[in-house]
Amino acid sequence: xxxxxxxxxxxxxxxxxxxxxxxxxxxxxxxxxLIEAELVGGECSYWACMPSKALLRPGAALxxxxxxxxxxxxxxxxxxxxxxxxxxDEFTSHWQDDSQVSxxxxxxxELIRGHAWLTGERSVEVAGNDGGxxxxxxxxxxxxxxxxVPTAPPLPGLADIEYWGTREATSAQTVPDRLTVFGGGxxxxxxxxxxxxxxxxxxLVARGDLLTMxxxxxRELVKAGLRADGVDLxxxxxxxxxxxxxxxxxxxxxxEGGGTVTSDELLVSTGxxxxxxxxxxxxxxxxxxxxxxxxxxxxxxxxWLYAVGDAAGxxxxxxxxxxxxxxxxxxxxxxxxxxxxxxxxxxSAGAQTxxxxxxxxxxxxxPEIASVGLSLQQARDGGRxxxxxxxxxxxxxxxxxxxxxxxxxxxxxxxxDKTLLGATFVGPDxxxxxxxxxxxxxxxxxxxxxxxxxxxxxxxxxxxxRLLEKYGL
Ligand SMILES: Cc1cc2nc3c(=O)[nH]c(=O)nc-3n(C[C@H](O)[C@H](O)[C@H](O)COP(=O)(O)OP(=O)(O)OC[C@H]3O[C@@H](n4cnc5c(N)ncnc54)[C@H](O)[C@@H]3O)c2cc1C
Ligand SMILES: NC(=O)c1ccc[n+]([C@@H]2O[C@H](COP(=O)([O-])OP(=O)(O)OC[C@H]3O[C@@H](n4cnc5c(N)ncnc54)[C@H](O)[C@@H]3O)[C@@H](O)[C@H]2O)c1
Numbered sequence: 001x002x003x004x005x006x007x008x009x010x011x012x013x014x015x016x017x018x019x020x021x022x023x024x025x026x027x028x029x030x031x032x033x034l035i036e037a038e039l040v041g042g043e044c045s046y047w048a049c050m051p052s053k054a055l056l057r058p059g060a061a062l063x064x065x066x067x068x069x070x071x072x073x074x075x076x077x078x079x080x081x082x083x084x085x086x087x088x089d090e091f092t093s094h095w096q097d098d099s100q101v102s103x104x105x106x107x108x109x110e111l112i113r114g115h116a117w118l119t120g121e122r123s124v125e126v127a128g129n130d131g132g133x134x135x136x137x138x139x140x141x142x143x144x145x146x147x148x149v150p151t152a153p154p155l156p157g158l159a160d161i162e163y164w165g166t167r168e169a170t171s172a173q174t175v176p177d178r179l180t181v182f183g184g185g186x187x188x189x190x191x192x193x194x195x196x197x198x199x200x201x202x203x204l205v206a207r208g209d210l211l212t213m214x215x216x217x218x219r220e221l222v223k224a225g226l227r228a229d230g231v232d233l234x235x236x237x238x239x240x241x242x243x244x245x246x247x248x249x250x251x252x253x254x255x256e257g258g259g260t261v262t263s264d265e266l267l268v269s270t271g272x273x274x275x276x277x278x279x280x281x282x283x284x285x286x287x288x289x290x291x292x293x294x295x296x297x298x299x300x301x302x303x304w305l306y307a308v309g310d311a312a313g314x315x316x317x318x319x320x321x322x323x324x325x326x327x328x329x330x331x332x333x334x335x336x337x338x339x340x341x342x343x344x345x346x347x348s349a350g351a352q353t354x355x356x357x358x359x360x361x362x363x364x365x366x367p368e369i370a371s372v373g374l375s376l377q378q379a380r381d382g383g384r385x386x387x388x389x390x391x392x393x394x395x396x397x398x399x400x401x402x403x404x405x406x407x408x409x410x411x412x413x414x415x416x417d418k419t420l421l422g423a424t425f426v427g428p429d430x431x432x433x434x435x436x437x438x439x440x441x442x443x444x445x446x447x448x449x450x451x452x453x454x455x456x457x458x459x460x461x462x463x464x465x466r467l468l469e470k471y472g473l
Contacts, residue, residue: 002132004123009033009143010116011025011035012143013144016045016309017310017324018036019034019325020326021306022104023329026108026109035114043147043310046095047170048166052169052194055191056197062197067404067405085174115127118284122142123136124142140332140335148274149275150268152268153183155241155268156240156241162244163242163250165267169195169269179200180202180252182269183267183270188204189211190363205237211363213375215375221407221426226365238255239252242266249263274311275311276311293312295352295353296328296331296343306328308324327352328350330349334350357441360437370424371425372434373421373438373441374422375422376422379421384414384416386414391463392406393430395462397459397462405428408427409467411471420441430460436461436464447471
């Protein structure tokens with residue numbers, strides 16, 4: 001058995017979130033050991049955000065050029081799939097993590113490559129990738145930043161065949177002629193469009209509507225975008241079984257006599273759950289199920305254990321996980337210094353306050369959906385006295401942007417204090433509008449003051465003015 005080494009903070013998982021947590025505690029003067037079983041940088045860098053956006057961006061750029069008379073005539077070719085895949089490979093650094101390892105080392109963080117698990121209170125064991133064993137004792141904290149894993153649907157036949165998860169789709173080296181996507185959430189919708197634009201004939205099967213968490217108007221615009229790309233949308237459709245036939249084709253048998261969808265590849269994108277299995281949580285009396293964490297990420301009943309990012313299961317988004325990591329790191333440093341007792345004040349640096357009602361998110365389809373804060377339904381369910389104002393995006397900036405610009409925007413307003421609770425924008429490139437709304441929501445800016453935030457002419461941001469006018473300002 002290796003000798004026990006004592007460090008201030010042990011972080012299990014070196015995805016974007018674990019890296020940020022480690023950086024924050026080291027900046028605060030504590031020592032940190034970061035443990036990673038696969039690639040430093042995690043899912044987002046190699047199999048999720050970066051490669052999926054790299055697959056989507058060329059198609060959006062092409063459509064942008066095709067949507068303006070003058071440049072439209074200059075577009076004489078379709079997407080060059082090989083060039084798109086090559087560019088995607090650059091964004092994933094060819095699945096090599098040297099640059100991220102350099103960053104970790106330069107940040108003063110010790111990295112151990114291997115698989116880690118808890119063996120008791122504050123104790124972590126690591127089976128090193130080099131065959132060695134490490135036993136660590138954490139003086140101040142252990143942070144679980146182990147990410148999430150795909151949730152397989154209970155589809156008869158699935159376990160017996162080879163199929164794509166999002167990892168295989170985002171790292172694909174060829175474009176299948178026919179692709180079936182099973183699951184109508186964010187991953188399925190984005191990747192269906194990416195592969196359709198790369199030349200696949202795509203069928204998307206979803207048990208409900210697409211992207212059910214967004215307003216109907218937003219969903220309809222995205223569905224129209226996918227259909228324009230030739231995606232065959234089979235919505236409100238379940239499947240009874242799946243198999244690969246003698247020729248290797250995937251046959252997905254739809255329920256209620258819906259027929260069989262035959263394709264070359266099947267992408268299953270039916271959600272993810274926190275990666276907590278095999279982490280030794282049982283050794284400290286916890287189940288490897290969703291953990292309950294407070295505003296600093298601290299696990300209920302354990303004053304030394306924290307979970308952040310996908311592992312915490314609050315919000316499965318990179319930017320929000322990194323925000324959690326910054327808050328958690330700040331709280332750990334303050335607790336170690338004896339300057340924080342109990343919970344930090346809301347909106348102070350050690351609190352994850354924005355998780356409650358101020359989370360921004362973008363669906364990178366074409367058109368995009370960019371949304372922050374509470375939806376109308378969430379606000380009502382929370383007992384808030386709310387109203388909404390919405391309209392198609394039709395301003396000078398949008399008309400200039402594309403000849404047939406189609407977009408939609410909505411504000412959700414707290415009627416008691418006349419502030420913004422949420423906003424949704426749909427349209428080409430609206431992601432870049434989102435931060436203005438995030439600032440308004442986080443800042444709880446009164447609408448009367450927002451009225452004085454004058455949008456530049458002629459930009460798509462002018463939709464803010466139209467929304468406030470429609471509201472009655
Ligand atoms: C297809 C797809 C596209 C996405 N696109 C976006 C997007 O555009 N924007 C966005 O904000 N989010 C996006 N997401 C979500 C985003 O990828 C995740 O929220 C993010 O990766 C979570 O980061 P994390 O550090 O918590 O976990 P991860 O990135 O999963 O990192 C966890 C790390 O821990 C390691 N690990 C796990 N267990 C152990 C162990 N026992 N010992 C040692 N190491 C361990 C893993 O190897 C992994 O590297 C996307 C997700 C998918 C699937
Ligand atoms: N642009 C982005 O920020 C981005 C992109 C992709 C993924 N993500 C994140 O990654 C996470 C995972 O994405 P995802 O698309 O896999 O999950 P998701 O939760 O967004 O969607 C899962 C979909 O699968 C369906 N589903 C679940 N179980 C099913 C079953 N048994 N049979 C049929 N359908 C079933 C659900 O109804 C849902 O439509 C998301 O929570 C999201 O936060 C973010």
